[in-house]
Amino acid sequence: MPAIKKWTPNELRKLETLYSTEPSFEDVLAAFPERTENAVRIKASRMGLRRPLPTIELHQLKNVIITQDTKQGSSGYMFRCNNCNKWIQVEHETVENNKPIVCKNCGVVCYFT
Ligand SMILES: [Zn+2]
DSSP, rough: OOOOOOOOHHHHHHHHHHHHHHHHHHHHHHHHHHHOOHHHHHHHHTTTTOOOHHHHHHHHTEEEEEEETTTTTTTEEEEEEETTTOOOOHHHHHTTTOEEEETTTTTOOEEOO
């Protein structure tokens, strides 16, 4: 087993900034040529970092609205099914990881992009 290379303070700073602001995950990885994709993902998740939301792209879509829960201070998304035109509530995590959205009304699978 290869020795695990310790993250330097410099790398951690870079990860913190890039991971939460850089829209392209490929570009984040490119900044850490000596680390695997998994290593970067795991480290970022342990640091509690979140990927930036694809806000620009989402705003361009007519079938997406961003909702704000002021009590909890969290935001979410409503997505309109391509098939039945019903609005579906979508979790942050689904959007961030670009997971497929299954319509609760008709069962059709939709994607943001
Ligand atoms: Zn539907």
